[in-house]
Structures are given as structure tokens and as C-alpha cells.
Amino acid sequence: MAELKNQMEELVLEAIDEYxxxxxxxxxxxxxxxxxxxxxxxxxxxxxAVTERGKVFAKISQLECQFETDILMAVIRAVEKVGNNPRH
Ligand SMILES: [Zn+2]
Structure with a gap:
């Protein structure tokens, strides 16, 4: 079974956990x-990307530096915003 996956989701969640x-x-x-x-x-x-269901997809470590910086900046903004104003 193949499925459509937004790999950005995993990258962002990973960056959030790390931060x-x-x-x-x-x-x-x-x-x-x-x-x-x-x-x-x-x-x-x-x-x-199209991935095989259940398979761990290859980590996108070949991402350009600029891309990683964009992710980090977006994550920091999001964490600070939610952290200052949690909705739970
Ligand atoms: Zn919370």
C-alpha cells in the first residue's frame, strides 16, 4: 500500500521535540x-512524497541548509507563540 505523505510534518515534529x-x-x-x-x-x-505504508521513509538529511533554517525559524516562532498562550 502506498500513501501520500507530507514529509514536512515529520521534519517539523522532530524539530519541535528537539527544541x-x-x-x-x-x-x-x-x-x-x-x-x-x-x-x-x-x-x-x-x-x-509517495511512501510505502509502514515503511520508515528515508530521512531527508539531504535537505538544503536554507530549508532547515526555514523550518527552525518557523518552529521557534510557533513554539514561543503556543508556549506563551497554551490552549489546553
Ligand atoms: Zn499543553
Whole structure:
């Protein structure tokens, strides 16, 4: 079974987890993390790929530096925004 996947989702969630690791004062419950992910993903271009269901897709480590910076900046903005104003 193949499925359509926005690889940006995984990159953003990963970046959020990494960033939150150093920010223990910010809530990292699932609701907040998903709020942060939604905010960041709305700022970033989607990156769709067809993947085999159940298969771990190859990590996009070949992403250009600029792209990584964009992700990080969007994630930081989203984390600070939700962290200052959690909706849970
Ligand atoms: Zn929370």
C-alpha cells in the first residue's frame, strides 16, 4: 500500500521535540505540540512524497541548509507563540 505523505510534518515534529528538550518551561503535551506543528506547517511549503505504508521513509538529511533554517525559524516562532498562550 502506498500513501501520500507530507514529509514536512515529520521534519517539523522532530524539530519541535528537539527544541522543546531545551525549553523545559514550555508545555510539551500533545495538544500544544500539535498546535505548534500546525502553526509552523502553515508557514512552510508542503513537501509531498509517495511512501510505502509502514515503511520508515528515508530521512531527508539531504535537505538544503536554507530549508532547515526555514523550518527552525518557523518552529521557534510557533513554539514561543503556543508556549506563551497554551490552549489546553
Ligand atoms: Zn499543553
Amino acid at each position: 522543546l528538550r531545551d525549553r523545559s518551561e514550555i508545555c510539551d503535551c500533545e495538544k500544544c505540540r500539535l498546535d505548534m506543528a500546525a502553526l509552523a506547517l502553515n508557514e512552510l511549503p508542503p513537501r509531498y
